[in-house]
Amino acid sequence: MKASTRLGLRGGLVRPASATDGAAEPDRQALPGPRLARVILKVALFSYLSITALNIISTGLGAAADSAAIAALLLVFALQLRHSAPGAGRRPARQKALTLGAQALLTYLPLIVLHAQWGALGGFLSGSLLLLLPPRPGWTLFVLVGLSMFLPPLLRGQGIVDSIYLCQSTLLTGLVVYALSHLSEVIQEVHDARGELARLAVVRERLRFARDLHDLLGFGLSAITLKSELVHRLIPLHPERAVQEVDDILSISRQSLSDVRRVASGFRDMSLAQEVTSAESVLNAAEVAVRVEVATGEIGRQVENVLAAVLREAVTNVLRHTKATRCAIGVTADGERVTLSVVNDGVAAGRRDTDAHGGSGLGNLAMRLREVGGALDSGALPDGTFHVRASAPAFVPDGSPQEAR
Structure with missing residues (x-):
């Protein structure tokens, strides 16, 4: 077995103490549902039409006129519900022109008989x-409809005050109809967006679980396999050494079980110093000469977790994908950034992992490094060695999106 060398151990990997992150209390005040918004809209529209119906009945025009007026009001109510439906503005222009034309006829033709008593229907049209x-023609016609309601009171000699009142009430009714209809559509969109965000949160948590399971268990299972093969070879020749390796296997298996529990519960704190020691031990068992250089100071909790996961995956790749005889592990600090590097003496020609589900680890780690403002670089070097290099800021600023993971 080849001996390892450990160089430049200056200080330790120190993680600053921090208070336990408390989960934010969810906002339990639910938004009004789309159904409630639609009910409010329908009640408001029906109330406006009921007032108009009562005004018409109070004029005493007769049963036939009252029946015709109520039938026209019901048609206007149906048209307005169609116009106030979510997505109505995206319908074909021909359909919109047809329904708007019908509503305009039902608004202005009854004015000939009912005069100002029918004027409130102008608010629905506006x-x-x-x-x-579109906004420009819509607002222009909105104002013109309101101004047109000056005429019915003037034609009946009711005076300018009644004309101004009818014009103002028409514009106000139009704004209320527009606001309630638009609010109903916005609430529907918010409701749909909340559902989509919940679905994305579930997908993201599944990806997080799969990623962490791969990162945490890949190394442990590879180490157990490697040490088990070593024990198989040592039992006939060196039983005492085999017993020591079995103890290591038990320790690694217990750690793997603990890792599974931590992933399932959402706690994934890892120690970079401990991972360096474990990597050195496993590589020694694989008869790989190891050189370790660690020189750094304080590292934030999240950054340390990511770098420890990078080290695990890099060592796992050395064990599974290469026939390395030498491996160098280095951790250095350059100003406010921390760099981890793992270099081995290359991937042997024709060496392939037979596991159809392997090979996603470096991609997962690159994504995790981007979340903390870091970067991952890996590949073969001109001298025939293979390197994995991860660089990240020593600390992630408080309140950043990364801390909310």
């Missing part, structure tokens, strides 16, 4: 124009 048309 609101529909805002909902279905």
Whole structure:
């Protein structure tokens, strides 16, 4: 077995103490549901139409006129529900022109008989124009509909005050119809977005679990396999040494079980110093000459977790994908950044991992490093060695998105 050399151990890997991160209390005040918003809209529209119906009945025009007026009100109500439906503005122009034309006829033709008593229906038409048309023509026609309601009171000699009142009430009704309809659509979009965000959160947690399971267990299982093969060879010749290796296997298996529990519970703190020691031990068991150089100071908790995972994956790759005889592990600090490097003497020609599900570790780690503002570089060097180099800031700023993982 080849001996390892440990160089330049200056200080230790120190992680600053921090308070336990408390989970934010979720906002339990739910937004009004889309169904409630639609109910409020329908009640408001029906209330406006009911007032108009009562005004018409109070004029005493007769049962036939009252029946015709109520039938027209129901048609206007149906058209307005169509115009206030979510996505109504995205319907084909021909459909919008047809329904707006029908509503305009039902708004202005009854004015000939019912005069100002029917004027409130102008507010529905003006609101529909805002909902279905682009902003410039919509607002222009909105104002014109309001101004047109000056005429019915003046034609009946009711005076300028009644004309101003009818114009103002038409514009106000139009704004209420537009606001309630638009609010209903916004609430529907927010409701849909919340559902999509929940789905994405589930997908992200599944990816996190799969990534952490790969990162944490790949090294342990590879080490158990390697040491078991070593024990098999040592039992006939060196039984005492075999017993020591069995103790290592038990320790690694217990650690792997602990890792599984930590992944399942969401706690994934790892010690970079401990990973360096474990990597050295496993590489020695694989008869790989190891050189370790560690020279760094304080490292943030999240950055240390990521770098420890990088080291695990790099050593796992050395064991599974190469026939290395030498490996150098280095951790250095350069200003506010920390760099981890793992270099071995190359991938043997024709060496391939037979596991169809392997090979995603470096991609996972590159993503995790990007989340803390770091980068991962790996590949063959001109001298025939293979390197994995991870660089990241020593600390992730408090309150950054990365800390919310």
